[in-house]
Amino acid sequence: xxxxxxxxxxxxxxxxxxxxxxxxxxxxxxxxxxxxxxxxxxxxxxxxxxxxxxxxxxxxxxxxxxxxxxxxxxxxxxxxxxxxxxxxxxxxxxxxxxxxxxxxxxxxxxxxxxxxxxxxxxxxxxxxxxxxxxxxxxxxxxxxxxxxxxxxxxxxxxxxxxxxxxxxxxxxxxxxxxxxxxxxxxxxxxxxxxxxxxxxxxxxxxxxxxxxxxxxxxxxxxxxxxxxxxxxxxxxxxxxxxxxxxxxxxxxxxxxxxxxxxxxxxxxxxxxxxxxxxxxxxxxxxxxxxxxxxxxxxxxxxxxxxxxxxxxxxxxxxxxxxxxxxxxxxxxxxxxxxxxxxxxxxxxxxxxxxxxxxxxxxxx
Amino acid sequence: xxxxxxxxxxxxxxxxxxxxxxxxxxxxxxxxxxxxxxxxxxxxxxxxxxxxxxxxxxxxxxxxxxxxxxxxxxxxxxxxxxxxxxxxxxxxxxxxxxxxxxxxxxxxxxxxxxxxxxxxxxxxxxxxxxxxxxxxxxxxxxxxxxxxxxxxxxxxxxxxxxxxxxxxxxxxxxxxxxxxxxxxxxxxxxxxxxxxxxxxxxxxxxxxxxxxxxxxxxxxxxxxxxxxxxxxxxxxxxxxxxxxxxxxxxxxxxxxxxxxxxxxxxxxxxxxxxxxxxxxxxxxxxxxxxxxxxxxxxxxxxxxxxxxxxxxxxxxxxxxxxxxxxxxxxxxxxxxxxxxxxxxxxxxxxxxxxxxxxxxxxxx
Numbered sequence: 001x002x003x004x005x006x007x008x009x010x011x012x013x014x015x016x017x018x019x020x021x022x023x024x025x026x027x028x029x030x031x032x033x034x035x036x037x038x039x040x041x042x043x044x045x046x047x048x049x050x051x052x053x054x055x056x057x058x059x060x061x062x063x064x065x066x067x068x069x070x071x072x073x074x075x076x077x078x079x080x081x082x083x084x085x086x087x088x089x090x091x092x093x094x095x096x097x098x099x100x101x102x103x104x105x106x107x108x109x110x111x112x113x114x115x116x117x118x119x120x121x122x123x124x125x126x127x128x129x130x131x132x133x134x135x136x137x138x139x140x141x142x143x144x145x146x147x148x149x150x151x152x153x154x155x156x157x158x159x160x161x162x163x164x165x166x167x168x169x170x171x172x173x174x175x176x177x178x179x180x181x182x183x184x185x186x187x188x189x190x191x192x193x194x195x196x197x198x199x200x201x202x203x204x205x206x207x208x209x210x211x212x213x214x215x216x217x218x219x220x221x222x223x224x225x226x227x228x229x230x231x232x233x234x235x236x237x238x239x240x241x242x243x244x245x246x247x248x249x250x251x252x253x254x255x256x257x258x259x260x261x262x263x264x265x266x267x268x269x270x271x272x273x274x275x276x277x278x279x280x281x282x283x284x285x286x287x288x289x290x291x292x293x294x295x296x297x298x299x300x301x302x303x304x305x306x307x308x309x310x311x312x313x314x315x316x317x318x319x320x321x322x323x324x325x326x327x328x329x330x331x332x333x334x335x336x337x338x339x340x341x342x343x344x345x346x347x348x349x350x351x352x353x354x355x356x357x358x359x360x361x362x363x364x
Numbered sequence: 365x366x367x368x369x370x371x372x373x374x375x376x377x378x379x380x381x382x383x384x385x386x387x388x389x390x391x392x393x394x395x396x397x398x399x400x401x402x403x404x405x406x407x408x409x410x411x412x413x414x415x416x417x418x419x420x421x422x423x424x425x426x427x428x429x430x431x432x433x434x435x436x437x438x439x440x441x442x443x444x445x446x447x448x449x450x451x452x453x454x455x456x457x458x459x460x461x462x463x464x465x466x467x468x469x470x471x472x473x474x475x476x477x478x479x480x481x482x483x484x485x486x487x488x489x490x491x492x493x494x495x496x497x498x499x500x501x502x503x504x505x506x507x508x509x510x511x512x513x514x515x516x517x518x519x520x521x522x523x524x525x526x527x528x529x530x531x532x533x534x535x536x537x538x539x540x541x542x543x544x545x546x547x548x549x550x551x552x553x554x555x556x557x558x559x560x561x562x563x564x565x566x567x568x569x570x571x572x573x574x575x576x577x578x579x580x581x582x583x584x585x586x587x588x589x590x591x592x593x594x595x596x597x598x599x600x601x602x603x604x605x606x607x608x609x610x611x612x613x614x615x616x617x618x619x620x621x622x623x624x625x626x627x628x629x630x631x632x633x634x635x636x637x638x639x640x641x642x643x644x645x646x647x648x649x650x651x652x653x654x655x656x657x658x659x660x661x662x663x664x665x666x667x668x669x670x671x672x673x674x675x676x677x678x679x680x681x682x683x684x685x686x687x688x689x690x691x692x693x694x695x696x697x698x699x700x701x702x703x704x705x706x707x708x709x710x711x712x713x714x715x716x717x718x719x720x721x722x723x724x725x726x727x728x
Contacts, residue, residue, distance in 0.1 A: 107470040232405035329465050
């Protein structure tokens with residue numbers, strides 16, 4: 001199992017450069033590193049000073065890089081699905097559609113990227129995977145997928161499966177889900193692939209919420225818009241259960257008021273430097289394996305009947321707590337999070353909520 | 365019907381600032397302008413120097429701004445769907461799920477944003493809509509949706525509807541599509557809502573491919589990575605049928621080699637300036653109603669049996685032409701485009717293809 005790192009910040013603050021520097025640092029220290037680039041423009045070729053393919057390409061000792069191409073990933077997934085379809089559907093209707101025809105719709109990039117990371121992680125070939133996304137908000141949507149998709153499945157399964165339609169639909173829903181998530185369906189019953197999908201999502205959730213498996217670092221400059229964006233992303237990351245390990249203040253020699261804005265995170269000062277002189281940047285990077293020292297997004301205390309959510313950068317009126325369905329829902333940073341409670345607290349009504357020092361504490 | 369403008373470029377090149385300047389310019393000239401911000405961080409509040417809500421908020425004379433919140437838009441769509449569901453399904457299964465619970469999955473932001481723009485466009489309240497997206501690649505995925513989703517519907521409908529499953533599925537697929545696209549289902553037959561959805565997609569396609577309705581402008585600085593990204597986005601925009609009207613060279617007094625890199629587009633030099641001094645930027649902006657002078661993404665000549673695709677910035681080996689299915693597929697810039705041919709050319713085999721001066725010319 002690899003450590004997956006990602007860098008969040010406003011565009012133009014140097015996220016990609018710092019991600020490459022982190023990859024170089026970790027590779028130099030003996031870790032087997034894969035740099036995963038979501039952007040398909042030639043920008044990363046310029047920064048890596050070499051062409052990168054859509055399969056891992058060796059860059060230097062211990063360092064490989066891959067540029068994800070959704071059109072290619074979708075084509076590969078589709079061909080898998082067509083093979084599997086015949087096992088599930090009496091009259092296969094996908095066989096006449098070719099993977100080479102399929103266009104890329106919004107959301108597919110994230111789903112295909114997450115699946116690619118999952119496969120690289122599972123390959124055992126890498127100790128560290130560095131994911132360089134497009135907009136950081138997209139990266140958060142992607143990392144939130146296992147939890148949110150699990151919720152949709154959990155919430156809709158009962159209401160849905162009880163209906164006549166649900167029973168008929170199962171064989172259809174499965175291949176679609178598979179084509180996106182590339183799930184290996186080996187059984188011949190419906191229960192089995194559903195269970196397999198749940199397992200994959202559960203594993204994804206477990207990984208995202210474990211700072212020894214997945215961690216993010218904020219990138220900002222001294223620019224006020226960049227700082228406001230980084231702070232917003234800090235809060236938003238908590239909403240997908242992602243630990244933010246620290247702050248990289250790029251192109252700066254003084255922290256100024258930054259330390260206060262991101263308290264209690266450690267701020268690393270990254271001096272300005274230009275390719276090919278990566279060393280001053282590499283030397284200034286923090287130890288990326290220490291993300292678990294940062295505040296955890298969620299703490300559940302069953303004895304005290306309290307759930308604590310770390311929601312920095314938001315004020316009280318930006319956080320909404322509701323209990324419409326069977327779970328407690330937190331809305332903040334244009335994301336909703338349904339808190340999956342342990343059995344002792346499940347279904348219990350909320351008796352109080354307090355927002356203090358960036359923490360929302362809910363009592364049951 | 366409004367003119368929708370968007371700005372494509374690498375993050376940090378000043379896209380949002382130029383989008384706001386364009387909004388101010390057009391509002392000052394008497395156009396009723398709506399500035400639509402996808403980013404939910406407080407960055408745009410800082411740049412607009414005021415709070416912006418998730419419904420159009422007046423900024424100055426003729427200028428309103430809105431910050432799209434996917435969680436809110438999804439909640440509103442869902443409540444609509446629940447009302448409509450009862451008309452279609454004997455045992456409504458959505459009624460027990462609340463819009464306030466729904467998390468945002470990848471792709472929903474783009475689908476909800478496109479629908480919001482469609483509604484603002486249809487309201488008749490605006491002459492110009494300026495959309496400021498997150499990553500420009502996301503904006504292209506969003507604007508490519510009507511064409512690509514139409515293709516999926518067209519391609520899958522026959523193979524699918526002929527199957528037993530397809531007949532049973534119809535009432536299910538419809539509410540899901542509706543919840544995302546917010547289609548008003550008023551009829552009680554299956555054919556009608558499908559037709560309505562096709563109409564919406566056809567209208568979307570027609571709008572995106574008409575430079576008097578939707579146009580993009582590239583934003584770059586003199587930085588080589590920014591230039592490479594802008595050139596890549598220029599080519600990629602053609603793949604969704606979007607006309608790129610010109611180039612804004614930000615924070616620069618000299619064009620240098622830029623004119624050549626973006627030939628035949630007009631390059632506007634935008635001087636460096638800081639808020640609140642917007643006037644030097646506004647004065648340097650081009651006339652945004654002249655996008656139709658730029659090269660069209662596609663030209664079909666039925667008499668000559670030729671289709672010409674404008675694919676600047678790509679070289680021959682980055683463009684793939686295939687004819688697996690019933691249509692001709694072009695792959696470039698991590699997007700596939702299935703060319704919808706007029707009846708005279710439909711189903712005809714490709715007899716030749718030539719890539720010259722940025723144009724791919726296909727003969728039938």
